Amino acid sequence: MSGHGDPIPMKSVACGPLTGTAEVPGDKSISHRSLILGAMCVGETTIEGLLEGQDVLDTAKAMRAFGAEVTNHGGGRWSVQGVGVGGFAEPDQVIDCGNSGTGVRLIMGSMATSPITATFTGDASLNGRPMARVTDPLALFGCQAVGRSGGRLPMTLVGAREPVPVRYTVPVPSAQVKSAVLLAGLNAPGQTVVIEAEATRDHTERMLAGFGAEISVEETEEGRVITLTGQPELTAQHIEVPRDPSSAAFPVCAALIVPGSDVLVPGIGLNPTRAGLFTMLREMGADLVYENEREEGGEPVADLRARFSPDLKGIEVPPERAASMIDEYPVLSVVASYASGQTVMRGVKELRVKESDRIDAMATGLRANGIEVEDGPDWWIVTGKGHGNVPGGATCASHLDHRIAMSFLILGMAAQNPVHVDDGGPIATSFPIFEPLMRDLGADVSREAG
Numbered sequence: 241m242s243g244h245g246d247p248i249p250m251k252s253v254a255c256g257p258l259t260g261t262a263e264v265p266g267d268k269s270i271s272h273r274s275l276i277l278g279a280m281c282v283g284e285t286t287i288e289g290l291l292e293g294q295d296v297l298d299t300a301k302a303m304r305a306f307g308a309e310v311t312n313h314g315g316g317r318w319s320v321q322g323v324g325v326g327g328f329a330e331p332d333q334v335i336d337c338g339n340s341g342t343g344v345r346l347i348m349g350s351m352a353t354s355p356i357t358a359t360f361t362g363d364a365s366l367n368g369r370p371m372a373r374v375t376d377p378l379a380l381f382g383c384q385a386v387g388r389s390g391g392r393l394p395m396t397l398v399g400a401r402e403p404v405p406v407r408y409t410v411p412v413p414s415a416q417v418k419s420a421v422l423l424a425g426l427n428a429p430g431q432t433v434v435i436e437a438e439a440t441r442d443h444t445e446r447m448l449a450g451f452g453a454e455i456s457v458e459e460t461e462e463g464r465v466i467t468l469t470g471q472p473e474l475t476a477q478h479i480e481v482p483r484d485p486s487s488a489a490f491p492v493c494a495a496l497i498v499p500g501s502d503v504l505v506p507g508i509g510l511n512p513t514r515a516g517l518f519t520m521l522r523e524m525g526a527d528l529v530y531e532n533e534r535e536e537g538g539e540p541v542a543d544l545r546a547r548f549s550p551d552l553k554g555i556e557v558p559p560e561r562a563a564s565m566i567d568e569y570p571v572l573s574v575v576a577s578y579a580s581g582q583t584v585m586r587g588v589k590e591l592r593v594k595e596s597d598r599i600d601a602m603a604t605g606l607r608a609n610g611i612e613v614e615d616g617p618d619w620w621i622v623t624g625k626g627h628g629n630v631p632g633g634a635t636c637a638s639h640l641d642h643r644i645a646m647s648f649l650i651l652g653m654a655a656q657n658p659v660h661v662d663d664g665g666p667i668a669t670s671f672p673i674f675e676p677l678m679r680d681l682g683a684d685v686s687r688e689a690g
């Protein structure tokens with residue numbers, strides 16, 4: 241979905257206690273991978289609980305363009321009839337990945353070692369994001385890429401005719417880069433090795449093993465060394481997608497700052513490479529409890545119970561925890577605004593190349609709402625006002641970024657004055673039911689006349 245509809249201005253107003261159960265949608269990362277791996281295996285993969293956000297719908301459409309049969313059976317049940325590793329057809333249309341960095345980067349990896357050509361584009365946000373981080377390692381397999389200056393979309397990839405396996409050390413902490421290389425390695429003969437100095441989300445490794453690939457992970461002094469044997473026959477799977485911890489973050493954080501709240505967020509994936517925010521919140525003094533801890537479909541899962549926490553303390557976020565909570569810094573900065581003292585976030589340069597420059601977007605909007613924020617190239621510090629003292633009252637720009645829009649709407653739920661966002665439209669990319677779900681809990685979130 242390139243481009244974007246008319247802006248949807250929204251506001252949130254301080255509300256009474258948030259109570260009840262928040263059933264957030266399926267995990268975005270696992271949803272993308274289910275469709276892509278489903279398309280790359282032989283047979284029919286069935287998926288339950290797929291996230292039906294626009295990012296994932298765009299990946300579903302892309303997999304159809306590469307020749308897979310993708311069917312929506314309703315109620316979050318989907319199936320993919322795969323074409324096998326190396327079986328992708330050449331798309332006869334431009335692949336539009338909309339707002340999704342994960343979608344475009346993983347799909348580029350999955351086609352890079354097939355003898356086909358594909359052209360990729362996205363919306364204004366995605367077309368501004370760096371792609372060389374993916375096309376550089378894909379070039380080592382023999383894939384050529386031509387795009388706009390600065391390695392930006394739109395971009396055409398000519399897949400390698402005779403791919404060679406690769407040994408690659410990922411230079412930035414990025415699960416998207418790691419995954420693109422592993423997916424490309426699937427159709428290269430021999431062993432592809434990916435080394436990451438810092439552990440990032442490991443869904444691709446787990447799911448590749450689940451689909452029957454030969455893959456091993458070794459912890460060494462260099463970091464995590466992942467070895468994948470190319471040209472396996474992947475076998476179709478049944479996948480139950482756990483609920484998304486990055487979406488759960490919004491009702492959880494709202495409950496912590498709205499007086500009297502008590503919210504249950506069931507069935508949340510708590511893969512340690514994703515759960516950094518919840519650890520942080522507990523260290524800040526949040527009343528956040530894991531109930532009914534269990535394993536589902538190879539991923540740790542629990543029900544999260546979040547209650548109003550009037551005595552939150554600002555703390556320093558360990559930089560080595562950044563990858564496990566990378567998408568949660570915007571909403572963490574909102575909670576930090578209601579804490580006492582400073583929340584210090586370092587080693588977070590990657591936040592500047594997401595759907596927006598998230599440090600800049602949050603710093604600007606928080607300052608406009610009366611919060612003190614300092615920032616530098618790879619750090620920022622939020623000085624909390626303490627509970628009850630957040631002024632609010634400003635209109636914040638969401639910059640085509642779902643997490644920025646949702647974070648400012650959470651800010652407004654306990655502020656002295658309503659908080660407005662110029663465009664809530666992007667929320668549909670990852671959390672299409674955000675508005676009704678938050679309203680059901682008791683939040684006063686609404687759309688405003690444009």
Ligand SMILES: O=C(O)C1=C[C@@H](OP(=O)(O)O)[C@@H](O)[C@H](O)C1
Pocket residue numbers: 268269270341342413414415416417419441566567590
């Ligand atoms: O692999 C993934 O599913 C994702 C990886 C992260 O991006 P980076 O790889 O750019 O850190 C994250 O921000 C994104 O929301 C999802």
Ligand SMILES: C=C(OP(=O)(O)O)C(=O)O
Pocket residue numbers: 339340341342343567594595643670
């Ligand atoms: C960074 C994100 O997504 P993507 O990179 O897939 O656009 C996100 O969902 O916060």
